[in-house]
Amino acid sequence: MVQEAVASLDEKEIADRTLSDLLFPLLTELSRPSRVTWRNDLGAETGGKPFAYKPLGKGARRIPLRLVLDEADPKVQPVGGYYNDSRHEIVLIVRHNPTVADIRETLFHEGIHLALAIMRSQGKAALGDEHDPAIESLDRAINKSTAIADMKNRLELLRRDLNISRKQRSLADVPATTTDTVAPELWEEAVVFAATSYLKLLRVVGTDEHAQADYFTFDTMKLYLEHYGFMTKADLGALTEEETKRIELLKTQTPIAAIP
Ligand SMILES: [Zn+2]
Numbered sequence: 001m002v003q004e005a006v007a008s009l010d011e012k013e014i015a016d017r018t019l020s021d022l023l024f025p026l027l028t029e030l031s032r033p034s035r036v037t038w039r040n041d042l043g044a045e046t047g048g049k050p051f052a053y054k055p056l057g058k059g060a061r062r063i064p065l066r067l068v069l070d071e072a073d074p075k076v077q078p079v080g081g082y083y084n085d086s087r088h089e090i091v092l093i094v095r096h097n098p099t100v101a102d103i104r105e106t107l108f109h110e111g112i113h114l115a116l117a118i119m120r121s122q123g124k125a126a127l128g129d130e131h132d133p134a135i136e137s138l139d140r141a142i143n144k145s146t147a148i149a150d151m152k153n154r155l156e157l158l159r160r161d162l163n164i165s166r167k168q169r170s171l172a173d174v175p176a177t178t179t180d181t182v183a184p185e186l187w188e189e190a191v192v193f194a195a196t197s198y199l200k201l202l203r204v205v206g207t208d209e210h211a212q213a214d215y216f217t218f219d220t221m222k223l224y225l226e227h228y229g230f231m232t233k234a235d236l237g238a239l240t241e242e243e244t245k246r247i248e249l250l251k252t253q254t255p256i257a258a259i260p
Contacts, residue, residue, distance in 0.1 A: 023111035030067040060126035083113035152183035158246035216251040
């Protein structure tokens, strides 16, 4: 019984410190077999019906959400999952998520993207209690303007080297506006990585398990540069020494710094 009490305390700790109190009931609802949509590697869908999700905050508006289990070829779809705000979908790339822990972390990760989308469209009050420390820290992290400006500067240096390489390959320049749109997206990834790492660390406190914080690696940074359309597969296949250095510098923007 003591163990049970401790375990429940631990769960409460996790709920208080992360957005799991917001996300777990939602993810439970979305993952019911009758609701889930399967998408095969050709894009054809079977099953599923949207869930009209109402965030916890006062006056929050309902959003029709779906969970899509996508059987895409991992070589074609480089990331483990994504949240598509315009289609109201959390997408899990099944073949990138072989274990229960992988699935839990990917769903949590995409759930944080969803929470950030709600924050943008409805304001942070829509997410829940205004004094919730998890909402507060997410809000502060995502709006950290110095970090976004820093990310933009580093990305701009990469863009210039990328365009030198693209010119040699007779390809059109990547315009400066791409830096402006992609920098906040990469910063959002850093924040979501931090929030997901924090969940992993909290879950193993007091157990024999070990968890490591996830940092952007050179390879994950390349995946996101492709996912957000900053570079193509061909660009990444023809990396020059300068570009490699610039990408290395992007990843040193460590995610834990996102937590104020
Ligand atoms: Zn993400």
